[in-house]
Amino acid sequence: ATANEIAFPAPLSAPEKLQRAAAFWVRVLPVIGSYLSLYGGLQARERLLGECLDEEACEILWEDEHSKGAVVVSKAINDFKGFYVKVGQIIASRQDLFPRQYTEALSGLTDLLDPMDVELVKAVVTQELLKEGETFDDVFASFDVE
Incomplete structure (x- = not known):
């Protein structure tokens, strides 16, 4: 997503x-x-x-x-x-x-506390922190969902 x-x-x-x-x-x-x-x-x-x-x-x-x-x-x-x-x-x-x-x-x-939905975390990071054209996977080599 x-x-x-x-x-x-x-x-x-x-x-x-x-x-x-x-x-x-x-x-x-x-x-x-x-x-x-x-x-x-x-x-x-x-x-x-x-x-x-x-x-x-x-x-x-x-x-x-x-x-x-x-x-x-x-x-x-x-x-x-x-x-x-x-x-x-x-x-x-x-x-x-x-x-x-x-x-x-x-x-x-x-x-x-109950964790925030992982997809929402990724979406917020993508929208708020990544430059245009960058994807989440381009910037983070790994992302631990635990």
């Missing part, structure tokens, strides 16, 4: 892109809100009551918050795919920046 014979997915319209982004953030913003709530609660406790939880108790609260948030964010990314998967892959690879719960929950994004 040639690039002209492959049915490329139609690009999203501007309203569809906006709707997709809004739907993603509707699911993820509560996670951010939950973090802010925990932080605010701990700050209020310290300022108003003059009490501060010990380091171990705080660590337990934050670990629980990370665990809950990682589940929600991972599910949203898996459901929305595309750009969000790429962001999730970056998060998964940066154990130095993100909590362990997030990097672990998102680690499967690098190799557990």
Whole structure:
């Protein structure tokens, strides 16, 4: 099959892109809100009551918050795919920046996703990267479909 014979997915319209982004953030913003709530609660406790939880108790609260948030964010990314998967892959690879719960929950994004149809991959490469007159087989000596 040639690039002209492959049915490329139609690009999203501007309203569809906006709707997709809004739907993603509707699911993820509560996670951010939950973090802010925990932080605010701990700050209020310290300022108003003059009490501060010990380091171990705080660590337990934050670990629980990370665990809950990682589940929600991972599910949203898996459901929305595309750009969000790429962001999730970056998060998964940066154990130095993100909590362990997030990097672990998102680690499967690098190799557990359903692959894109090989013919579509070849068609995209042909259409977007090859010069006129070049064929996929001219440019690539081999192409592992696994």
